[in-house]
Amino acid sequence: MNKTTRKNFQLMLATQASIYDVKAVTVPFTVTPEKEQRLIGGMQQTDAFLKKINMVTVDNMVGDSVIIGVDVLTAGRTNTKLNDRKPNLVHNGKVNGYSCQQTNFDTALEYAQLDAWGHKPQFKQIVSEKTMRANSLSLISMGFNGTSIAADTDIDKNPLLQDCAVGWLQKLKNRNSDNYLDSKDIVITKELNIDVLVNQTKNSLGEVEKHNPDLIVILGSELFEHNKDRLCAENATKPSEKSKTELKQVIETFGGLPAYGVPFFPARGILVTTFENLSIYIHSGSMRRRIEDQPKCDRVVTYSSKNIDYVVENLDLMAYIDSSKVKFEGES
Structure with missing residues (x-):
């Protein structure tokens, strides 16, 4: 770490100690509930998807x-001469349990990286944003790929953090398998296209839930690319249409639902739900941090942990086609 970087690094440590109201951030400390909310808010700002879902303590x-x-639907009538009126709950009465487990978000920045930013006035902000962005992407990857919680995780065997948490898709499979569609292979053709599959997925929702006006579909990146390739082929002789396709001014809905792409979502998966139905719960008072300079390794490490769980608020309001079951016509 060069002299300028070292100076800015020390200033960053002092600033963070002041922000967290501790003597030093180089020793372990617990983040106060007020600062927790600021950290959660900051993390949500790093990704468009996290802004839309629930992240609550x-x-x-x-x-x-x-x-x-x-x-639920609430209208009805009662013959009050015979019976008392019975108000309806504004939810279906099915409550999902959660269990927040400690998850570590430890990050390392090499001296060479820090030196590249060390001369910049916004040094602290750059370091903070790089670290927070990595943590945000980890949260998303676990949410869509997590299948288990291992005592000792293995990033080499589970590069998408499959063993760090039980994510939303796995929660659906475990608790409402009828809405987790993986019983047979699905081949996308001109007739059985993505619009049709999205509509079929939507129809797997509960009778009331399928009419929710906030429904959206999250599609895997390969499905978006497949649709783009199809449009390019169909409009190859129409310059104006081809230009729109290249500018991604393509169909923004599938099966009548707004479509979204999300980082680390399974490449051929189709998920129909609402953003509000997806939650990350964070146990208040569980955030712990420490920054450590490790000159023997030429790096600075931020140790960070919090107790979290992924929650599908209403399992009847979520349906998913397993990415591994989706094929394109002509594939073996």
Whole structure:
């Protein structure tokens, strides 16, 4: 670490100690609830997807889901001469349990990286954003790929953090397997196209949930590319249409639903739900941090952990076609 970087690094440590109201951030400390909210808010700002879903703190490490959407119909009549009126709950009464488990988000920045930014006035901001962005992407990857919680995780065997958490898709498979569509291979053709598959997925939702006006579809990157390739082929002789396709001004809905691409979502997966139905619970008071200079390794390490869990608020409001079951016509 060169002299300028070292000076800015020391200033960054002092600033962070002031922000977190601790003597030093080079020794382990617990983040206060107020600062937790700031960190969560900052993390959400690093990714468009995280902005749309719920990231909430909960007082208990284990409990029942806390966000309840309106997913029932409430109209009716009662003959009050015979019976009392019975108000309807504004949710379906099915509550999902959660259990927040400690998850580490430890990051390292080499001296060479820090030196590249060390002369810049926004040094602290750059370091913070790089670290927070990496943590945000990890949260997303676990949410869509996590299948288990290992005592000792293995990044080489599980590069998408499959063994760090039980994510949303696995929660659906475990708790509402009827809506996890993986019983047979699906071949995409002109007739059985992505629009048709999205509509079929939507129809797997509960009878009331399938009419939710906030429904969206999250598609894997290969499905977006397949649709783009199809449009390019169909419009190859129409310059204006080809230009729109290249500018990604293509169909923004599939099966009548707004379509979104999300980092680390399975490449051929199709998920129909609402953003509000996806949550990350963070156990309040569980955030712990420490920054350590490691000159023997020519790097600076930020040790960070928090207790988290992934929650599908209403399992009847979520349906998924398993990415591994989707094929393109002509594939063996």
